[in-house]
Amino acid sequence: MKERIDKLTAYDAQLETLWDTERSTFTQKIIVLDDDPTGVQTVHGIPVYTDWSAETIQEMFEEPRQLVFLLTNSRAFSVEETTKVHTQIAERIAMAAKKTGKEFLVISRGDSTLRGHYPLETEVIKNTLEKNNAYKVDGEIIIPFFKEGGRETIDDVHYVIQNGKYVPAGETEFAKDRMFGFTKSNLKEYIAEKTQNAHPASSVLSVSLEELRAVNIEVIEKKLHQLENFQKLIVNAVTEEDLKVFTIALIRVMNQGKHFLFRTAASFTKVIGNISSKPYLTKNDVMHNETNAGGLIVVGSHVQKTTDQLNELKKLQTVEFIEFHCNLVIDAKKFAEEVERIQQKINEKVSEGTTVCVFTSRTRLDLGEGRQEEELALSVKISSAVTQFVANCQPQPAFVVAKGGITSSDVGTIGLAVKKAEVAGQIAPGIPVWQTGEESRFPGIPYIIFPGNVGEVETLRDVVEKLSHKE
Known part of the structure; x- marks a missing residue:
């Protein structure tokens, strides 16, 4: 030995x-x-x-x-x-x-x-x-x-x-x-x-x-x-x-x-890049703004790991869960009503100090063979709605978590309007945190980018608990 x-x-x-x-x-x-x-x-x-x-x-x-x-x-x-x-x-x-x-x-x-x-x-x-x-x-x-x-x-x-x-x-x-x-x-x-x-x-x-x-x-x-x-x-x-x-x-x-x-x-x-290893971030490392508002979590990824992590997160009674019935996108009127319903609920709960998790329906949109272009166009509408949930959140949330690669990109660039961010580090293995810039929609808040295919079943729940914990 x-x-x-x-x-x-x-x-x-x-x-x-x-x-x-x-x-x-x-x-x-x-x-x-x-x-x-x-x-x-x-x-x-x-x-x-x-x-x-x-x-x-x-x-x-x-x-x-x-x-x-x-x-x-x-x-x-x-x-x-x-x-x-x-x-x-x-x-x-x-x-x-x-x-x-x-x-x-x-x-x-x-x-x-x-x-x-x-x-x-x-x-x-x-x-x-x-x-x-x-x-x-x-x-x-x-x-x-x-x-x-x-x-x-x-x-x-x-x-x-x-x-x-x-x-x-x-x-x-x-x-x-x-x-x-x-x-x-x-x-x-x-x-x-x-x-x-x-x-x-x-x-x-x-x-x-x-x-x-x-x-x-x-x-x-x-x-x-x-x-x-x-x-x-x-x-x-x-x-x-x-x-x-x-x-x-x-x-x-x-x-x-x-x-x-x-x-x-x-x-x-x-x-x-010769970047050193660094301990995982704590709540105090990333939460620099005093606020009584709740946080906002958006879950878009459809891989099985994300669904399993979402189901584990649902065990947290301190989080309000809202399912976004995104397949209503095929009916413009019903889809608009669904988007309005969710936005009202988000703003109401975040202002009360409750963290909200909006998740897209777990069934993928499938219009059948040969209609991929139509599917893509509708998917863009769904993604746009998800980013607007963040952009139109009032008041400014305490933090934002986005689950899924494409979801997190759209939330960061469109929802939060980030032009340049600083990478603060990771809050859990493989889960980075951006500190939003002054030009962004919500300056100085932590934005947690959670890949769809990363983490154990309980990792999403653990991250949300860490961000919500009263220190």
Whole structure:
């Protein structure tokens, strides 16, 4: 036992020495394009921007902090809109880099369960950066590991840990997503599937856990130097230390002039950004406004984990629950009456000091085969109504919690009208807190972004209890 502890101690000491040496040489601006607001679930003390005007992107480059996030919410976009937005962003990044003379890298932060516009987003970024003479992209690094969410990559297979069991990602409910579905759990095969074999599995390189645990930096460097013509490399990982070893090699290679794009989950952004770990936030850490008002919770996600967490939350007798019968959207008059009913109830209860939870009906809207465009249009109306519940809340609530990636993006950017927020940290594993800016609709309140696919059954209840507890 003592021998094992001594080995671990020696490994940790070696790794930290290497890390401190190499990380201090890395000065490129790190721009994270986040396809929903949950990507800040591992970091703190960094800014999040919610628009991509040329002025905002210029401000990002001038921001003294190295790591910045730009929320695109592209997981809610069509292919056409995603293409347009990423083209605009990459053009403006290239322009701002030339103006400031700063080197940069771009991380496309995506879902740790592999959903999203992949490979579209990174392909558009690559092509646009190259067209605008920013730099030639040698390769793409894929790292979906996300410790807090129980997503690990072992022997090139990506797993989602559910109830203590390792489930290959392709066998989870997330793989059956109507828009972003996939069948492969081996990431080499996943890439081949998603790129329609433009990048066959045999062409994809990988960094193994054995190489990482041996701190075999030279072997990893060699693989990175091999990448050309946007070739893919996947990184196995089950700890942040695995990512640190990889990032040491990565920094060495980038400092020699190689350029990469990154498609990763949230853990890599923390590591490459050199963000320290921080204790989970308490109520006193986030509640800075004196108020007698209640809080407001909106639940939009329909994944099973969210439904289970909602059912657990319903055990709290201090919370008022209001079901939003959103399928009434097919009848404009009834839908308008439903929206008005809920808004009146929200305002009444919040003003009384009661926390309110509005949740969408758990049955998904389904108009049948061939009517996806109609469904999308109606879904936009439902989402708009949910954001207006927040925007029209009177008085200002003590806090806002949004459950679900797309829901939380719309609530943040439309409901709360946030232009720039500060990430205060996490209130529970993988659950970030924004502190809203002065320009927002409700300045200075904590906004808790609760991913649909994160947390244990009781986590949502625990967070609400923490925020509501009288200290």
